[in-house]
Amino acid sequence: MHPAVSVIIFTVTSGAGFGLIMVLGAGLPVPGDGRPLLLSGLAIALAAAGLVSSTFHLGHPERAWRAFSQWRSSWLSREGCLAVASLAVFCLYAAYWIGSGERVALLGWLAAILSLATVYATAMIYAQLKTVPDWYTRWTPACYIAFSLASGFMVLAAFAGDGEASAFARLASGSVLVAWAIKMQWWKRQDSDTMEASGSSVATATGLGGIGDVRLLERPHSGENYLTREMVHKVARKHARKLRRMALIVGAAIPFLFCLTVIWTTLPNALLGLAFLSLMAGLFIERWLFFAEARHSVSLYY
Amino acid sequence: MDDVTTLPDRTEKKLGLVIDLDICVGCHACVVNCKEWNTGGYGAPLSDVDPYGDDPSGAWLNRIHTFEVTPEDAPAQIVHFPKSCLHCEDAPCVTVCPTGASYKRRDDGIVLVAEDLCIGCGLCAWACPYGAREMDPVEKVMKKCTLCVDRIYNENLQEEDRVPACVRTCPANARHFGDFADPDSDVSRMTRDRGGIDLMPEMATKPVNKYLPPREKTNPNAPTPSRGGEYESADGFLGWLDRMLEKL
Numbered sequence: 001m002h003p004a005v006s007v008i009i010f011t012v013t014s015g016a017g018f019g020l021i022m023v024l025g026a027g028l029p030v031p032g033d034g035r036p037l038l039l040s041g042l043a044i045a046l047a048a049a050g051l052v053s054s055t056f057h058l059g060h061p062e063r064a065w066r067a068f069s070q071w072r073s074s075w076l077s078r079e080g081c082l083a084v085a086s087l088a089v090f091c092l093y094a095a096y097w098i099g100s101g102e103r104v105a106l107l108g109w110l111a112a113i114l115s116l117a118t119v120y121a122t123a124m125i126y127a128q129l130k131t132v133p134d135w136y137t138r139w140t141p142a143c144y145i146a147f148s149l150a151s152g153f154m155v156l157a158a159f160a161g162d163g164e165a166s167a168f169a170r171l172a173s174g175s176v177l178v179a180w181a182i183k184m185q186w187w188k189r190q191d192s193d194t195m196e197a198s199g200s201s202v203a204t205a206t207g208l209g210g211i212g213d214v215r216l217l218e219r220p221h222s223g224e225n226y227l228t229r230e231m232v233h234k235v236a237r238k239h240a241r242k243l244r245r246m247a248l249i250v251g252a253a254i255p256f257l258f259c260l261t262v263i264w265t266t267l268p269n270a271l272l273g274l275a276f277l278s279l280m281a282g283l284f285i286e287r288w289l290f291f292a293e294a295r296h297s298v299s300l301y302y
Numbered sequence: 303m304d305d306v307t308t309l310p311d312r313t314e315k316k317l318g319l320v321i322d323l324d325i326c327v328g329c330h331a332c333v334v335n336c337k338e339w340n341t342g343g344y345g346a347p348l349s350d351v352d353p354y355g356d357d358p359s360g361a362w363l364n365r366i367h368t369f370e371v372t373p374e375d376a377p378a379q380i381v382h383f384p385k386s387c388l389h390c391e392d393a394p395c396v397t398v399c400p401t402g403a404s405y406k407r408r409d410d411g412i413v414l415v416a417e418d419l420c421i422g423c424g425l426c427a428w429a430c431p432y433g434a435r436e437m438d439p440v441e442k443v444m445k446k447c448t449l450c451v452d453r454i455y456n457e458n459l460q461e462e463d464r465v466p467a468c469v470r471t472c473p474a475n476a477r478h479f480g481d482f483a484d485p486d487s488d489v490s491r492m493t494r495d496r497g498g499i500d501l502m503p504e505m506a507t508k509p510v511n512k513y514l515p516p517r518e519k520t521n522p523n524a525p526t527p528s529r530g531g532e533y534e535s536a537d538g539f540l541g542w543l544d545r546m547l548e549k550l
Binding site: 001063066070075076080130198199202208213215216227302 | 333371400402
């Protein structure tokens with residue numbers, strides 16, 4: 001599938017933003033001396049930046065508001081509605097927190113649950129597609145939610161002060177490991193040839209399998225078209241192995257080692273900030289692969 | 303806003319196409335006539351980008367692929383394979399649409415895009431297993447086969463022209479239009495008689511359009527006539543001409 005940069009930015013940054021809302025809303029102790037304005041502002045900024053970015057790949061962004069209408073059937077519509085709802089509730093929560101210093105548990109939990117649902121809906125936009133067997137699995141929302149939470153914990157750790165950094169680093173590194181373990185499971189499933197397991201082949205796509213071996217002799221047109229550009233994207237798979245290793249090093253190993261360094265040594269906590277940036281970079285590679293490696297059933301016709 | 307992206311439980315009619323893979327000669331006339339009609343008909347024109355340049359590309363609602371099928375015990379055969387929207391009963395492209403632009407009509411089952419509601423997100427094209435939807439490169443809205451909704455009910459046209467452009471133009475009569483909800487319609491009968499099939503039934507989309515598989519070859523292993531090389535001597539005038547030319 002075509003890896004649109006705007007969609008990669010959207011899923012990674014809004015995932016981090018909603019992950020941060022989840023951990024803040026759930027009432028986790030906040031690092032440093034509170035910093036409610038900074039942390040909640042960052043959560044809102046990340047989530048909103050991702051959502052704004054998602055409109056860049058639309059043909060008609062000026063009509064984007066219409067996407068709030070079909071929540072009864074469409075995961076994309078649900079995602080939009082839930083995102084706005086969780087941001088609205090969290091803004092209330094943050095305003096009260098900044099104003100009075102008190103964290104209203106009820107509002108916080110509501111924002112956290114709505115954020116969790118938002119990230120789930122984001123993942124379901126892809127996981128609902130039978131046409132892309134790599135995505136059509138419960139492991140897809142599991143990955144999105146785990147990465148979202150890990151990003152949230154990592155942001156918290158990045159702002160930890162002396163004396164508390166170790167505890168936050170433990171939490172962050174643990175969540176990062178869990179998230180990548182789930183992703184490894186997702187990759188393992190992808191490597192098992194999900195297209196074949198889904199039962200689709202050029203034989204079923206053409207209905208000619210009963211006669212004999214079917215192979216494409218000629219494409220409809222000699223040039224590329226919307227379908228081949230959007231869904232029959234092949235370049236990426238060439239370097240998939242290398243990129244997976246890069247994603248694991250940048251997104252898992254480096255953040256984990258930086259966390260360990262902060263836990264075990266007296267090196268500055270700023271390393272945790274770098275760990276967060278590294279995690280984000282790793283997730284950009286992971287998300288690029290998520291799209292670029294995925295095979296669509298229409299590729300059976302090309 | 304109506305809950306339009308939910309599919310109707312059932313439709314009054316099930317209008318669609320039968321495509322006969324035994325007959326299609328792969329001439330692309332249906333492709334061209336589809337483009338010609340639909341660039342001036344329903345919705346925005348079907349645009350092209352760089353049409354006379356090095357890398358032409360554009361939106362088409364109907365494309366013909368060509369496959370080679372090799373049976374175990376017979377020579378390979380060529381099958382031309384026209385592909386357009388199958389107007390599925392359980393159309394996944396409809397339910398994924400976030401704006402309600404993509405819908406299936408309750409009265410005749412045609413799947414359409416209301417272009418003024420389309421935000422061009424492309425998710426419906428991703429949800430379609432068959433590649434039946436293409437984003438218009440200029441208008442940035444999703445285009446798809448309308449079953450020539452602006453022809454089939456058009457009383458300004460002669461009655462024989464009230465069929466989709468692809469059906470009307472097919473010189474080999476490989477395409478047929480009709481109502482699959484009516485068991486006595488031509489399309490229903492053809493589908494029954496020839497064992498019409500669904501494409502990718504495992505996707506559970508319940509396509510309305512049916513494909514008639516190529517008929518079994520009556521004598522698949524018959525020796526192919528030899529070309530070139532040895533030829534037999536002819537009689538009569540040709541034989542005389544042959545002998546005369548030999549002498550020259």
